Amino acid sequence: MNGSWRGLDRAHLVLLRELADRGSVSAVARATDRTPSAVSQQLKVIQRQVGAELVQRSGRGVRLTDAGRALADGAVSVLTAWAEAEAAWLAYRTEASGRVRIAFFHSASELLLPGLLDRLRAFPQIALEFGDEDVGQTEFAPLTRDYDIVVAHRSDQRRTARGGLRVVQLLREPMDVAVPLDHRMAGRRSVAPADVIDEDWIAPPEGFPIDRVLTAIAGQTGATPRVLLRTTHLPLMERLVAGGHGIALLPRYTTRDRSAGRFALVPLRDERAARYLGALARPDRAARQAVRVVLEELTAVAEAVADPAEEG
Template sequence: MLDMRRMQVLRAVVSSGSVTAAAAHLGFTPSAVSQQVAALEKEAGIALLERVGRGVRPTAAGRLLTGHAAVISQHVAEAETALADLRAGRTGRLAVRYFASIGPTMLAPALARARRAHPGVAIDPKLSDLEDPEPLVEQGEVDLAVVVRHPGAESRPGVSLVRLREDAYQAVLPTGHPLAARRVVDLADLAVEPWVGSEPPGPCREPIIAACAAAGFTPDIVATSEDYATAQGFVAAGLGVSLIPRLGLCARHPGVAVRRVRRPEPTRTIYAAVREGSLTQPALRALLEALVA
């Protein structure tokens, strides 16, 4: 295999037409330059330079290698520039996965802010079709995933969980419901009501079930919807009451009343899952800071 450093030495000799001049340019001694060229000729199996008076000129093989060395040098320089742009956050791509209720509320303004700061970075947000997109972060397929976890939950190996915010669940009642006259509803007051389930099984349903258990009951779920708009429609139609997180209530149905819940107040904790060490990427760091803000 040809040594790239020796090819660059050959290129300097050919460019200057003199071993001595090339040595002065490279900061080597003339004997060191001659040794490098001799070693390269041994690797190539053919003479690369020939004497002309007090100078040297390339053989056909020398011209061939010198041309390739110039192309390689250009590619290396381009690679170094591309790496510098990537390190500085001027180029690159970020793959983001999120769940529906944070899209218009948390994610949209954070994406806009990150894109203003790093306009050359392509940010690819996609609604996750997995209950848990954290494995995609672990495998390097996704740069950032927004997930719901218990406070203090352990992450997968090589993944860091950055807490973004607490998102409290609120009582969603038909507008004519007697409890709608209150500003705050005790969770136990909903024990005898039929319920509309607003969450699929998983980390977003668990805070509801745990809070109801702490209040001394298990909700009687008579209808289930896995999107908040339909759940509100079911409540407005009088099928039951529901608990929906605050971030899921940015668009409210006119037929429901929303009230704060206490004793206890169910809350989900939202995290960003990122690979350990990935926050050296300026664009990813900017996106995470925007989500926190």
Template sequence: MIDPRRLRVLRALADHGTVTAAASALHLTPSAVSQQLAALESEAGHELLRRRGRRVSLTAAGELLVAHAVAVAAELERASATLAAFSAGTVGRVNVGSFASAITQVVAPAIASLRLTAPGVEVRVRDVEGHASVPLLLDGGIDLAITEEYRLRTSDERLTRFPLYTEPFDVVLPPRHPLAGAESVDLAALADEPWIATLPGNPVRDVVELACENAGFAPRIEHTSDDFSAVGALVRAGAGVALAPRNALRGVPVSGDAPLRRVFAAVRRGSEGHPLICLVRDALTVVHRVVHSGGQLEQVFEVD
């Protein structure tokens, strides 16, 4: 009989790539993870891992068992959601991970709404960049992640997602820059400028570099920060120019087709019917519609 708790350990190893990283995600020691994996191999009757010194990789049998581990995890989430629904599910806590501007735009207003409509629901917010929120969600550190489309594998069957809003990127210029008063800016006109950008690995950095590449140049990045208030301060100080999501840092529109950030919420598949998560999801959606009707956010995008 295979212990489902050991399947979770195997799934963490597949997600994180090393025993040490899996142990950190599960709050276990690497030794405990290795022992659990060895016991799982004994239960399964197959070699699940290839060991080369300190490195490990999944065998074909290991890959097959990981697929079943994902299915088992989803069924356990559904069981939890069903029990919560049976007991009414109007009191409890939902942990939400979100990047800063989405906290401002939708999460904080949703919390204010829930305090009136569902006072028994406690929402705890964790400020986390979009590219880090999905692994945190899959590891159980949060219940709902607000992130961007371009950092998520759209075919990931472990997640259910729903759209919130789409926002364009603006060019952010120093006050005395010759183009500061323009109605729009062609990125190619900024090819020789020093740039301020987010750190490598941040999905906003990917968008900026791709947009500049499409404009025919590679940005000369001289300053980096994941804090858009810091980016704005550096721009105002004349340290360079930047390209940022409009709700994080408003600037001058980009000429032509502006790069976009598509923002959505994601939950672990199987938990989407949990009544507490449904309440928070509905509050986020209502807030989005209200803000959108006021013209602060752009069009909704569709999710398959």
């Protein structure tokens, strides 16, 4: 069967990219606002055009063949170059405009979103569409299928693979031990893991960056932390600490303004206690003019929030 990939248009490449990322015709149909039968028909058109089998039946669905995977991987480079060229032309002709879909987890939106909105007043043609996505650190990358930018976090102890994505590092936020004001450690300049491991803990769900720091403390001391409650809601954690119900690891920049008069934040020594915040994006979406602007302004906000003496 003869054919050529040169006859493929942008829509064909997008379809292959989505199938590679989402793994099923029905998921691609939902993402591209088509019916499954329309997606299947387009896949047949693409196969006839290139003269090769790109998908095979697999159970009740389909999967990409080696040829299909190769073409889908190549589509990423083509779509990225296309977006970069389009962005360069638009920058020459017009100001940045368009919709940008951005996902934050809760404490990141509290830390960064107000400043981002302030800075984007200079770009009235950019419309932000927000999503709240508080997930474990290995679950952020798949969200880039549905968002242009995903603000994610990871702990010092773990670096998560971001295959095929652009990653913009935003900031390193130290984790402090939050204790009640009348606690024996409230006035200390710092504490060691051995000083705190036997306390009652308020912690996030397992797999979240803050919990990974607590797990590292446990590994260093050889003791199992006594966790009374797990929650992703930082204000609840703060309130429970202030009420004397336990101690917690809390992100410094996010929490410090609310700690005064309520609870003490004590730095943790002898342990890599921090979380890293970053922005994830598909490279072709990151190349869009409006997305570029949002990423640049988000980076500027993060730089203003962080203390340079604490970075690294």
